Amino acid sequence: MSQINFPKILSIKAIVAGFKRLWRWIPPILFVLLFVGTTTFAFQGNVDEFAPLTVKILYHLALTICFLCLWITCSHTVKYNTRPDPKQVFWQIIVAILTIWILMFLVFQIQDGFLDFNTPTTPIAYIKSALLGTLFATLSFILVQRLSYLVQFRRTRRSEKNWRLFILSLGLGFIVCSPFHPYFSLDSSPLEVLFLIVLGLVSLGEIILIFINSVRLTWIVHLSFRQKMTAIGLGTVLMCMTLGTLLTLFRPDIVLGSTDYVTAPPNFLPFYSLPLTKVVIVNLTFGFIYALTSVLSLIFHLPTIGDYQRGADEMAAMQALSLLVRESADPGKLHHWVVSTTVDAGRGKAAWLTVQDLDSGSLKPQIVAAYNIDTSIADESCDLASIHREASQTRKLVYIPNTVVDRRTPKCKANGILSLLAIPLETGTEVLGTLFVSHEIFQAFENDDIESIVIFATQATLVLENVRLLESKIERERLASELSIARKVQRRLLPQTMPQLSYLSLAASSTPALEVGGDYYDLLEVGEGKLAFIVADVSGKGTSAAFYMAEMQGIFQAVARIAPGPSDFLYHANQALGESLEKSIFVTAIYGLIDCNSGHMSIARAGHSPAVLVDVSGNAKLLRSGGLGIGLDRSELFSETLEIERLTFQPGDLIVLYTDGVVESRNTEGEEFGYDRLVESIKGSRYERAQGVHDAVRKTVDQFLGLGKNYDDDLTLLVIKWHGHEPTVFKAGEKNLS
Amino acid sequence: MSNFSVAFRDAGDVTVLAICGELDAHTAPELESAIKKCRDEGKAKLVVNGSDLEYISSAGLGVFMAFIEEIRALDGDIKICALKSKIFNVFDLLGFPLIYHIVETEEEAISLFKQGIKPI
Numbered sequence: 001m002s003q004i005n006f007p008k009i010l011s012i013k014a015i016v017a018g019f020k021r022l023w024r025w026i027p028p029i030l031f032v033l034l035f036v037g038t039t040t041f042a043f044q045g046n047v048d049e050f051a052p053l054t055v056k057i058l059y060h061l062a063l064t065i066c067f068l069c070l071w072i073t074c075s076h077t078v079k080y081n082t083r084p085d086p087k088q089v090f091w092q093i094i095v096a097i098l099t100i101w102i103l104m105f106l107v108f109q110i111q112d113g114f115l116d117f118n119t120p121t122t123p124i125a126y127i128k129s130a131l132l133g134t135l136f137a138t139l140s141f142i143l144v145q146r147l148s149y150l151v152q153f154r155r156t157r158r159s160e161k162n163w164r165l166f167i168l169s170l171g172l173g174f175i176v177c178s179p180f181h182p183y184f185s186l187d188s189s190p191l192e193v194l195f196l197i198v199l200g201l202v203s204l205g206e207i208i209l210i211f212i213n214s215v216r217l218t219w220i221v222h223l224s225f226r227q228k229m230t231a232i233g234l235g236t237v238l239m240c241m242t243l244g245t246l247l248t249l250f251r252p253d254i255v256l257g258s259t260d261y262v263t264a265p266p267n268f269l270p271f272y273s274l275p276l277t278k279v280v281i282v283n284l285t286f287g288f289i290y291a292l293t294s295v296l297s298l299i300f301h302l303p304t305i306g307d308y309q310r311g312a313d314e315m316a317a318m319q320a321l322s323l324l325v326r327e328s329a330d331p332g333k334l335h336h337w338v339v340s341t342t343v344d345a346g347r348g349k350a351a352w353l354t355v356q357d358l359d360s361g362s363l364k365p366q367i368v369a370a371y372n373i374d375t376s377i378a379d380e381s382c383d384l385a386s387i388h389r390e391a392s393q394t395r396k397l398v399y400i401p402n403t404v405v406d407r408r409t410p411k412c413k414a415n416g417i418l419s420l421l422a423i424p425l426e427t428g429t430e431v432l433g434t435l436f437v438s439h440e441i442f443q444a445f446e447n448d449d450i451e452s453i454v455i456f457a458t459q460a461t462l463v464l465e466n467v468r469l470l471e472s473k474i475e476r477e478r479l480a481s482e483l484s485i486a487r488k489v490q491r492r493l494l495p496q497t498m499p500q501l502s503y504l505s506l507a508a509s510s511t512p513a514l515e516v517g518g519d520y521y522d523l524l525e526v527g528e529g530k531l532a533f534i535v536a537d538v539s540g541k542g543t544s545a546a547f548y549m550a551e552m553q554g555i556f557q558a559v560a561r562i563a564p565g566p567s568d569f570l571y572h573a574n575q576a577l578g579e580s581l582e583k584s585i586f587v588t589a590i591y592g593l594i595d596c597n598s599g600h601m602s603i604a605r606a607g608h609s610p611a612v613l614v615d616v617s618g619n620a621k622l623l624r625s626g627g628l629g630i631g632l633d634r635s636e637l638f639s640e641t642l643e644i645e646r647l648t649f650q651p652g653d654l655i656v657l658y659t660d661g662v663v664e665s666r667n668t669e670g671e672e673f674g675y676d677r678l679v680e681s682i683k684g685s686r687y688e689r690a691q692g693v694h695d696a697v698r699k700t701v702d703q704f705l706g707l708g709k710n711y712d713d714d715l716t717l718l719v720i721k722w723h724g725h726e727p728t729v730f731k732a733g734e735k736n737l738s
Numbered sequence: 739m740s741n742f743s744v745a746f747r748d749a750g751d752v753t754v755l756a757i758c759g760e761l762d763a764h765t766a767p768e769l770e771s772a773i774k775k776c777r778d779e780g781k782a783k784l785v786v787n788g789s790d791l792e793y794i795s796s797a798g799l800g801v802f803m804a805f806i807e808e809i810r811a812l813d814g815d816i817k818i819c820a821l822k823s824k825i826f827n828v829f830d831l832l833g834f835p836l837i838y839h840i841v842e843t844e845e846e847a848i849s850l851f852k853q854g855i856k857p858i
Contacts, residue, residue: 539796540763583807584800588832607832628833632803641836660796713795 024076031069038062039130042272043123060178063273067137067174074141086150086219087227090234093146093287097241100139104248107131108256113265129268133276136249136269140283143242144170147290153219162216166209166286170279173202177275203278210286214293220301228298235295242288249280331467335369338435338460343371345456347449348421348437352378354388355433365434373415378436381417382409391424392431397454398422401443412438419444423454425461432464483515483543490516490546493553499525503596503723507694510716517714518545518587519659520552524560529596532560532569535657535718536589537608539629544585545714551577552587566591566604570630571639574606578634586631590657599649599722604642606630609660612679614686616652620679623655651724654693656682661715662697667705677704690721741765744772752848753781758790761798769801773816777805782814785847789820794828802838815839815857819847 038059051059112124144167151163176199179192223231248255251266269277339351352370365388367375378384386408391398400420403412409420419439425432435457439445445453490512498506510519518538526532536552538545555573563569569591577587590611592603603611607629610622625643632638658678665673677700685696697717705711742765747754753776757769776784786802788794802816809816817839821829829840837858841847 537796539800582804584797584804586796586800586803586832588796609831624831626833626836628836632833632837637836641833664795 027069027072027076031066031073034062034066034069035130035134038066039127042130043126056179060273060275063276064174064178067276067279068171070134070137071141074138075145077142085227086153086223086231087234089146089149090231090238093143094234094237094241096142096146097139097245100135100142101245104132104135107135108252113268125265125268126272129265129272133269133272136245136280137276139245140280140287143287144283147287150219150294151213151216151290153216159216162209162212166206166213169202169206169209170282173199173206173282174275174279176202177278180274206282210282210289214286214289217294217297220294220297228301232295232298235291235298238291239288239295242284242291246281246284246288249277249284331464331471332368334460334464334467336371338464339369339371342435342437342453342456345452347445347453349439349444350378350417351435351437353425353433353435354384356388356392368433373438377415381412381415382420383407384436387420387422387436388434391422391434392426395424395426395431397424397450399445399450401445416440418442421445421450421453423457425457425464427461427465432461432468435460486543486546487512487515490549493550494520495522499523499531501525501529501531501596503599503725504531504594505690505721505723506719507689507691508716508718509694509698510714511711512541512546512714513661513711514542516543516546517541518549519661519714519716520549520556521657521716521718522553522556523718524557526561526593531594531596532556532591533594533657533718533720534560534589534591535608535659535716536587537659537661537714537716538587539585541714544582548577548581548585548587551580552589560591565644566593566602567639567642567644570604570606570627570642574630574634574638577630581631586629588629588660592655592657594649594720594722599724600646601649601655602644602646603655604644606638606642607632609658609663612654612656612658612675612682613647614654614656614679614682615650616686618683618686620683622675649722649724651722652686653722654682654686654690655720655722656693656697657718657720658697659714659716661711661713662701662717664713665701665705665715666712673701673704690719693721694719742768744769746772746776749785749844749848750852751781752783752785752851754785754787754844754848756787756790760793761791761801762793762795763797766795766797766801769798770804773801773805773809777808777812780812782809782812783851784809784814784816785844785851786816786818787820787844787847788818788822788825789844791821791825794825799829799832799834802834806837810857815851817841817847817850819844 041059107128110124110128112122112128148163152159176195179195180199220228220231244255249269252258252268253266265271269280335353339353342348342351350370350372352367352373352375354365355368356365364385367378367384370378382403387398398421400406400409400422403409403418403420409417412418412420417438418441421437421439423435423437425435435453437445437453494510495508498508506523508521508523510517510521512519518541520536520538521534523531523533534552534556536549536556538548538552552573555576556569559569559572559576563572570589573587573589573591581587586607588608589606590603590608591606592601592611594601603623603625605611605623605625605627607627610624613621613623623645625645627642628638630638656678663673663675663678667673678697681697681700682693685693688696694717697719701715742757742759742761745756745758747756755769755772755776759765761769773784776782802818806816818829818834819841820843821840826840829835829838834840839847839850839855839858841850
């Protein structure tokens with residue numbers, strides 16, 4: 001089903017848009033109509049000095065509208081979406097003038113002209129002068145309209161107003177000039193004299209406005225040297241062209257090399273329209289004067305171009321700085337770049353950068369980059385340390401305008417350094433280094449030089465600081481990734497599966513407080529039905545503890561197989577670790593050996609938290625035999641004081657080993673988990689298999705600590721349950737690492 | 739904010755270090771530098787008064803071990819006194835009483851020096 005969408009067709013927007021499109025065509029169409037009309041009218045000889053006043057008024061009104069339409073048409077052709085640059089404007093004008101010149105030349109070929117100043121040979125002469133008049137008008141309109149872009153560059157309210165006044169004066173001049181015949185006589189009516197006076201005033205205004213607008217040359221400042229040279233060339237060409245056009249207007253006979261008024265009538269334009277002649281002359285004069293002031297101003301600007309160039313270089317340097325950071329974050333390259341750019345920007349002859357590297361332990365600042373000077377020369381020329389210190393402590397620049405009289409610069413003159421500037425590169429919290437800039441003349445740095453270098457140094461500081469932050473972030477990420485690798489490696493050091501043994505069940509877990517920790521547990525079947533087990537805790541936590549934990553693992557895996565009992569094992573462990581442990585580091589351990597055939601267990605405690613033994617009826621006992629921590633004593637004292645506990649398991653007996661992370665865990669109130677809670681928790685779950693007991697204890701600890709609280713210390717738990725010589729063979733508990 | 743402090747007190751040629759608060763991995767360097775200072779000043783007869791010590795971690799215990807050899811080589815000793823029972827338990831588990839004199843009171847510790855009783 002189709003529906004005619006009336007509102008869409010008749011929408012106001014569409015009508016307005018249609019009108020706008022149509023509106024653009026009105027001026028050119030109107031121009032053509034009026035041009036043909038007026039020319040035809042004049043062609044028939046209706047407009048001469050004897051014509052009636054009303055005819056004259058109507059004719060000139062029609063001409064006024066006609067050329068207004070031409071002006072609008074010309075302005076339509078110069079609409080830009082983006083602002084053109086000066087070179088473009090000049091080129092467009094030059095091309096337009098050349099095109100119109102060719103058209104003019106063709107029109108001049110019409111072999112009809114004037115017998116004298118005021119007598120056309122044939123009526124065709126009207127058409128010829130009308131065509132020429134239009135071409136001159138088009139040329140002058142394009143010239144002025146395009147130049148307005150240059151005049152209005154960086155427009156201000158005032159410049160806009162001046163330009164509008166100039167355009168207005170052109171229109172006013174046209175209207176005021178209309179009543180005059182090309183060859184009026186002064187004995188005319190008083191009205192004509194009055195008009196003459198007004199015309200004079202308007203013309204004076206036009207001249208003033210031409211000069212006012214001709215000094216609007218802001219576009220010149222922003223040009224580079226090359227652009228300025230181009231602009232000088234193009235401006236000169238434009239000057240010549242406007243002058244040539246003016247000459248053609250007044251004396252086409254000279255330009256065309258003809259002596260004959262018929263071919264090249266000098267008076268064709270005033271004959272066609274005196275007001276138009278006036279407007280064309282004003283426009284061409286403006287074009288000439290504007291081109292002249294442009295060229296002169298450009299030439300006067302050339303000596304100061306160096307300054308602007310330096311400004312531009314500095315801006316370019318700043319921009320390059322940010323690009324450099326994206327490319328490379330190498331501080332060495334950046335340092336070099338900072339010194340080289342300082343010199344290249346033209347503010348100094350040589351530059352170097354000192355930083356105080358506290359890591360190297362030297363208080364003397366080191367030169368990390370130098371440009372246009374040897375590092376050794378820069379080093380020996382002045383007292384770098386003292387200047388660096390002064391700059392970094394006061395956080396102000398140090399300026400030595402005359403190095404001969406300054407005590408800090410003893411050898412500067414010998415090395416051709418007569419002025420020296422030192423700027424601290426400070427980030428607000430610290431000073432990254434000091435930038436030295438030197439010059440080969442006395443008092444080389446003016447205020448603006450210093451200001452410029454300081455601004456540059458500030459930028460450079462930001463960049464250096466950013467790079468440093470980026471580096472430390474990369475370093476942090478690298479460390480984090482290495483720690484996560486270390487964590488994985490450490491988890492591999494703990495048993496991956498539990499040994500499968502008759503009569504007992506096992507469960508264990510270990511959680512480091514940080515990425516890696518110093519807790520260790522392990523179980524190993526040594527011989528027929530024999531189980532060696534260990535829980536150890538390296539003092540401290542983190543990376544250093546993790547290394548000793550790994551060492552402990554190696555010792556266990558190697559020594560447990562050959563040591564006949566706990567005392568031998570711990571003795572060897574103390575011997576082995578005693579060599580490598582730092583003085584302030586020790587290891588506590590519990591080592592035990594269970595003979596599954598007999599149910600006997602021997603266990604020894606080297607400074608470790610006592611194991612908890614709970615029997616089936618709920619009696620608990622802490623196995624607190626004597627023994628020094630590993631690493632506390634390197635002598636025989638360790639063995640002498642070590643006590644071995646021996647016991648025989650009864651079915652249902654539980655032995656729980658743990659690290660102090662369990663009993664010393666503190667909740668948010670600062671309360672310790674303690675032995676009592678541990679024992680109670682074991683008692684409460686004593687009928688469970690090892691895994692059940694293990695889980696119950698871990699759960700109790702987690703509940704005590706509260707949700708989401710991290711462990712303060714590494715936390716390890718190992719539960720062994722003796723089930724006795726029952727017919728069923730229990731499956732071993734599963735390993736549980738959290 | 740550190741919740742640990744060390745106060746120095748001279749009792750004849752014996753220097754008493756009264757430690758207060760929680761001695762863990764973060765605060766251990768304070769006690770470390772305190773003992774270092776004594777060692778550098780030639781004071782080797784040290785009594786650590788732990789009456790106000792609320793907590794000690796393995797890193798805290800490590801401080802005593804780090805210097806004991808040097809101090810004893812200077813003909814001095816580190817004696818520990820007035821520990822709360824909970825803290826003493828930590829020392830005891832590790833076997834410290836086998837290596838250090840750990841006594842009830844400060845006076846007792848000082849008198850051990852005066853009597854010229856050799857370190858263990």
